[in-house]
Amino acid sequence: MSPDPWTAFLDWLTTIVVPDWNQLIAMLPLFLVIGVTGPLLSLVFLLWGWERFKRRSGKVRVALPEPxxxxxxxxxxxxxxxxxxxxxxxxxxxxxxxxxxxxxxxxxxxxxxxxxxxxxxxxxxxxxxxxxxxxxxxxxxxxxxxxxxxxxxxxxxx
Ligand SMILES: [Zn+2]
Incomplete structure (x- = not known):
């Protein structure tokens, strides 16, 4: 039951690491929101813009050959x-x-x-x-x- 330096070091380490992990896990939903919703939103925005652009240029092209x-x-x-x-x-x-x-x-x-x-x-x-x-x-x-x-x-x- 002698407190060897390695165990002492691990004990000391947990006092630093564990609070950090708890904080990270608590912030996980935030990361999910930023990391998943952000790219999704920008993707949706890009698709929406592309559809708008396509529809507009398509209209001009359709109107051209019509008498x-x-x-x-x-x-x-x-x-x-x-x-x-x-x-x-x-x-x-x-x-x-x-x-x-x-x-x-x-x-x-x-x-x-x-x-x-x-x-x-x-x-x-x-x-x-x-x-x-x-x-x-x-x-x-x-x-x-x-x-x-x-x-x-x-x-x-x-
Ligand atoms: Zn003439």
């Missing part, structure tokens, strides 16, 4: 903007890279921005003044016009 009804004048007739393919029978304005109607495949028409001459959309150069219309070249303005429909109608009416 849109042209704005109407006071008599209810469609006002077709210049240099944009359109179908006079349905009153629809088509994306810049379209030549034929989506319904029956007939050739769309295009009005020259310079002299107002109407020609088939498959013909790139105005037969009257020689102004060239390259399909797909004015794609970006077409997208802007499509998302902001009311200003385009006002401009066309004036």
């Amino acid at each position: 849109q009804p042209a704005p109407l004048d006071a008599d209810g007739r469609p006002l077709f903007p210049a240099n944009v393919p359109y179908d006079p029978r349905t009153g629809l304005v088509y994306p810049q890279d379209r030549i034929t109607s989506a319904e029956d495949g007939t050739t769309l028409l295009i009005r020259c921005p310079v002299d107002g001459t109407v020609r088939e959309a498959s013909i790139q150069t105005c037969t009257a003044c020689g102004t060239r219309f390259i399909l797909g070249a004015a794609r970006t303005p077409a997208v802007i016009r499509r998302t902001g429909k009311p200003p385009a109608g006002g401009a066309a009416a004036a």
Whole structure:
């Protein structure tokens, strides 16, 4: 029963270590909250942001190839903007890279921005003044016009 130095050392050690462990165990729920909920929350936040980003860019892409009804004048007739393919029978304005109607495949028409001459959309150069219309070249303005429909109608009416 002699108190050897090793036992004395262990006894002394427990006085230091045990309170620390108790404290650590008491703080374990806090670590769980920080260590598990934190990454989970940031993951959920990232997924939410990614879904939002995907949905927004998807919307723009879906809206692009769709024909849109042209704005109407006071008599209810469609006002077709210049240099944009359109179908006079349905009153629809088509994306810049379209030549034929989506319904029956007939050739769309295009009005020259310079002299107002109407020609088939498959013909790139105005037969009257020689102004060239390259399909797909004015794609970006077409997208802007499509998302902001009311200003385009006002401009066309004036
Ligand atoms: Zn022309």
